[in-house]
Amino acid sequence: MAFCLRIALCFVAIAIAIPAESQQTLTTVPQQQLDVIKVLLAQEEAWNRGDLEAFAQTYKDSPDTLLISGSVSRGYASLVDAYRKNYPNREAMGTLSFSELEAHPLDERFAVVVGHFNVERSKKEGGNAQGIFSLVLEKTAKGWKIIVDHTTS
Template sequence: MPRFRAAVIPLLVVALFAVPVAHSQDLQALTTASRQQLDVVKVLLTQEAAWNRGDIDAFVQTYKDAPDTLMVTHQISHGFAGLVEEYKHDYPTKAAMGTLAFSELEARPLDANFAIVVGKYHLERAKKEGGNAEGVFSVVLEKTDKGWKIVLDHTT
């Protein structure tokens, strides 16, 4: 179990109960924000699990299937189709995908329909498959009728 899973959930639970209850509206806002944080972190956990199964198709389902979805890496990809094409080109096999682990995840609601998550990633793979890689990322998620979806991914 990566460190962030062990740390994120207890911290959110502590945050819920450590704040003095001054008004029921304040508690409701905190509960909503905390639920939102859990929901967007689940998107990243879904990504990690799909990646580690070697399932690019499931991995990309965490992105919004829209022409304005953006991915910023070594280039800028516009739209869901371009993003899928880039992933499949860069990671054609399970061996090339390696094993992904996210850490130090920080989820922050922006409003009821948007949130950001920042964190670190580590990709473990054989040298002949490109070797290990690591870096930082930020994603913006939108609450859609299909759940929380990534609309902007900036990964270094």
């Protein structure tokens, strides 16, 4: 139920954020934006369950997928390895939340999302972390997938 409520609230926020000059495309743009935001909501839920595998499935399984966060990880396998190394257990993962999400469709196949993240965890596990991110997503046969993740904290 909470997941459906969050999707509905995201839809309302996206609809309000659309400039007046874009009102004629209101029927086509919000669904694409909502579909992209759903990817992040799925990430948040998977992370908070401690399910790193489900979290990683929001990325495109490709050697071209990039994770930029202090260094550059190239390829899906490298990205998954980096997450496993940095978050070896549920306690190290903490609790993730996203805020100020903005979805910007580029065309029918690509979109950019920017936003803020916050991870709450004990000092023993590295303490809280927060920052901003920008993501490039591609619409694939398996749905919207992240192909570039640039995260700073």
